[in-house]
Amino acid sequence: MNSSYLIALANHLWQSTLFAVAVGCLTLLLRKNSARVRYSLWLAASAKFLVPFSLLTAVGAQIPWSPGPIHETQPFFISSVAHMAAQIAQFGGEDPTAVEQVAIAADSSNVLLIALGILWALGTLAVAARWFTRWRLVRRALRQSTESSLAFVIPVRFSSSQLEPGVVGILRPVLLLPEGMEERLTPAQMRAVLAHEACHVAWRDNLAAALHMLVEALFWFHPLTWWLGRRLVEERERACDEYVLAGGHAPESYAEGILNVCEHYLKSRLPCVSGVSGADLRKRIEGIMNIRLIERLSGVRKLVIAVAASVTIAAPVAVGVLTSPHAIAQARAPDTGEPAYRNVTIQLTPPNGKNSDAFAFTDTIFMHNVALRSLIAAAYGVPLPQVVGRDWSREPTYDIRSDDPQISPPIEKRRAMLRDVLTKDFGLIVTQEKKQMDGYVLLIGSGGSKLKLNTDVPPSKPLFWLSHFDVDIRGLPLSEFAKVFTNVFRAPVVDQTGLRGNYDYEASWESPPVGEPPDPAAVAQALEEQLGLHVEARPVTVDVINVVGLKSPEEVVTKRGDAG
Numbered sequence: 001m002n003s004s005y006l007i008a009l010a011n012h013l014w015q016s017t018l019f020a021v022a023v024g025c026l027t028l029l030l031r032k033n034s035a036r037v038r039y040s041l042w043l044a045a046s047a048k049f050l051v052p053f054s055l056l057t058a059v060g061a062q063i064p065w066s067p068g069p070i071h072e073t074q075p076f077f078i079s080s081v082a083h084m085a086a087q088i089a090q091f092g093g094e095d096p097t098a099v100e101q102v103a104i105a106a107d108s109s110n111v112l113l114i115a116l117g118i119l120w121a122l123g124t125l126a127v128a129a130r131w132f133t134r135w136r137l138v139r140r141a142l143r144q145s146t147e148s149s150l151a152f153v154i155p156v157r158f159s160s161s162q163l164e165p166g167v168v169g170i171l172r173p174v175l176l177l178p179e180g181m182e183e184r185l186t187p188a189q190m191r192a193v194l195a196h197e198a199c200h201v202a203w204r205d206n207l208a209a210a211l212h213m214l215v216e217a218l219f220w221f222h223p224l225t226w227w228l229g230r231r232l233v234e235e236r237e238r239a240c241d242e243y244v245l246a247g248g249h250a251p252e253s254y255a256e257g258i259l260n261v262c263e264h265y266l267k268s269r270l271p272c273v274s275g276v277s278g279a280d281l282r283k284r285i286e287g288i289m290n291i292r293l294i295e296r297l298s299g300v301r302k303l304v305i306a307v308a309a310s311v312t313i314a315a316p317v318a319v320g321v322l323t324s325p326h327a328i329a330q331a332r333a334p335d336t337g338e339p340a341y342r343n344v345t346i347q348l349t350p351p352n353g354k355n356s357d358a359f360a361f362t363d364t365i366f367m368h369n370v371a372l373r374s375l376i377a378a379a380y381g382v383p384l385p386q387v388v389g390r391d392w393s394r395e396p397t398y399d400i401r402s403d404d405p406q407i408s409p410p411i412e413k414r415r416a417m418l419r420d421v422l423t424k425d426f427g428l429i430v431t432q433e434k435k436q437m438d439g440y441v442l443l444i445g446s447g448g449s450k451l452k453l454n455t456d457v458p459p460s461k462p463l464f465w466l467s468h469f470d471v472d473i474r475g476l477p478l479s480e481f482a483k484v485f486t487n488v489f490r491a492p493v494v495d496q497t498g499l500r501g502n503y504d505y506e507a508s509w510e511s512p513p514v515g516e517p518p519d520p521a522a523v524a525q526a527l528e529e530q531l532g533l534h535v536e537a538r539p540v541t542v543d544v545i546n547v548v549g550l551k552s553p554e555e556v557v558t559k560r561g562d563a564g
Contacts, residue, residue: 006113012052013222019312020045020224026308032295035242036203037305039235044309046212046228049219053316060320120221127217134270137161142168142176150177153198164265165193166275167200170207178265189257192249193276199240200274208232209271233271234280241288255288339409340420341365341402346556349397361418363409365402371395372550376428379418380545383486383493388435389547396553426556429549439492439540442482442533444499450532451503462502468518470508477502485527489520489535492542497533507531 023045027038145157154167156175165177175197182190200206212229219225244254261276268275297305341364349369357369361378373392377384400421409417422428457463457475465472466484473481481503482495509526512518524535 006116008052008054012049012054013219015053016045016048017222017224019048020228022308026305029304030297030301033297033301034294035235035238037297039232039239041305042228042231042235043208043212046215046225046232049215049225050211056313056316057320060317063317063321123220124217127220131213131217131270138163138168138176138268138270138273142174145176148177152194153201162264162266164261164267164275164277165197166268166273167197167206168273170204170210170272173201173206175201181261181265184264185257185260186253188250188253189260192244192254193257193261195244195247195249196240196254196276197274199243200236203239205236205274206272209236209274213271229271236274237276237284238287241284242294245288245291251288251291255285258285258288339413339417341417343403344421344425345401346425347399348553348557349399353399354397361414365400365418365421367398367400369397370400371397372426375400375418376422376430376545376547379415379422380430380432381415382543382545383483385437385439385486385491386542386544387547388544389430390550398556427549427551428547431546431548433544433546434541435544435546436539436541437492437544439486439494439538439542440489440535441494441496441538441540442478442485443536444497445528445532445534448532449497449499450530451499451505454502454504457502469511471505473505475502476505481505485523485535488518488523490517492540493535494540494542505531 023041027041030037030041141159141161141163142157144161145159148156148158150156152175154173154175156177158179159176160179162178163176165175165181167173168176185193209232212225212232216225216229241254245251258276258281262281267277341361344365354369358366359368359370359374359378360366367375371392372395373384373387373390375398376387380387419428454475462476462480463472463474464476471484473484476484478495478497478499482493486493507526507530509518509522527533527535
């Protein structure tokens with residue numbers, strides 16, 4: 001268990017709670033209408049706990065959809081929607097850095113997370129055990145019951161137990177009546193009670209009650225689930241009362257029948273065994289005797305319910321469609337006539353060409369024996385370990401060329417041009433996410449910083465040199481300097497020095513054997529002693545490029561003509 005699960009659970013709980021509050025407001029609007037309508041709404045609020053909005057969003061992401069011409073004029077529309085959706089998913093719109101801090105704090109105490117997981121499991125088992133114990137009593141009464149010839153919509157059996165009459169079972173329901181009940185009730189009272197039970201059967205109330213029992217077992221720690229359970233029973237019994245009275249049964253006989261049942265028999269303690277007592281008995285009797293006019297749903301109220309239901313389902317699905325990797329990829333790579341690499345040729349590196357490599361993308365592309373992961377990292381300006389989503393050890397290497405030289409654009413434009421190649425030629429589809437990884441942080445050493453501030457080199461043109469045994473960089477901010485050493489340490493490195501501005505960096509360490517990477521410990525010691533920068537191993541939250549779609553190598557190895 002890690003912090004990502006806690007964040008997902010917190011998101012789901014506040015969304016489900018907010019949905020239940022909205023349902024509560026809607027039931028107030030419908031308080032003069034049928035109890036069955038309000039019961040259905042409360043049942044929807046219960047079911048929401050079992051259906052995260054993220055599931056509907058994931059369904060929407062699988063729907064094939066082309067952004068169409070809107071992105072020719074508004075290429076940032078999809079990105080804006082994706083950003084808003086991310087804000088909603090992060091604790092109701094908290095700043096992403098706040099979520100990052102929560103994630104770091106949560107992952108720093110794994111013992112607490114494990115303890116919470118165990119506590120949740122024990123609570124779920126305790127609730128399930130309580131339900132099971134009560135079900136065994138009902139099951140025993142059913143096994144010891146005898147058949148009855150009483151005409152009813154489902155089979156009827158007589159039990160010697162003192163349980164109230166109730167419908168038992170979901171797939172093959174049975175009406176279980178206590179022996180001698182027909183002697184205690186008048187014929188009119190008996191007909192009214194049977195009509196009540198017929199209502200439970202018709203509406204499959206046992207199935208709905210079992211659904212909410214599952215919600216209570218899984219989310220036993222949330223008080224709202226237990227409050228919803230009481231509301232469901234109350235509205236369920238009120239709906240059956242309305243059904244019985246609408247069937248022409250006398251209120252006096254029906255009320256007396258319920259009182260007789262409650263006087264002589266035990267109330268069922270299982271919500272999925274639908275009886276005739278339930279809810280607040282005093283309020284029910286008052287409701288039965290004081291017959292009120294039940295308003296029919298007006299067209300406006302039907303429209304309100306329909307719109308609310310449609311928005312609840314369609315909104316997260318639409319977010320999934322609009323923020324799917326396919327839609328975002330198309331929105332990020334529109335054909336706008338911007339500078340692009342032309343006449344790109346892509347070939348697999350031949351076996352005899354893998355002993356050397358070359359990597360350059362300026363006004364043209366010249367790459368030999370380049371790994372796709374390195375290409376993606378360069379295109380998005382992130383270190384190699386932060387490109388995830390595939391088993392990179394199985395990816396081939398490529399030789400990539402382009403011609404038709406043009407004026408050399410700045411680095412950000414070149415990265416955009418390289419992303420264009422990846423999207424159009426490699427079929428690359430990515431999502432940009434935050435992920436916690438084992439890594440390092442860059443801090444000011446105990447002896448203080450030894451860096452020299454550089455105000456001469458333009459920020460857009462730093463002087464750069466990095467080898468297996470030394471580094472010499474002029475005019476680079478620490479945030480970018482940390483990224484340089486991500487490949488050296490083979491894990492993300494994040495700047496936490498708090499220093500701002502562009503600095504010069506010059507350090508050297510012991511040269512490693514030929515063909516081997518530098519020793520991270522030797523590099524860390526050199527940075528500490530020569531630059532006053534301390535490298536500390538620590539979990540870090542970084543931006544990652546998650547690859548979710550690629551063409552096969554056979555599809556990639558082609559030649560694309562002039563893109564302009």
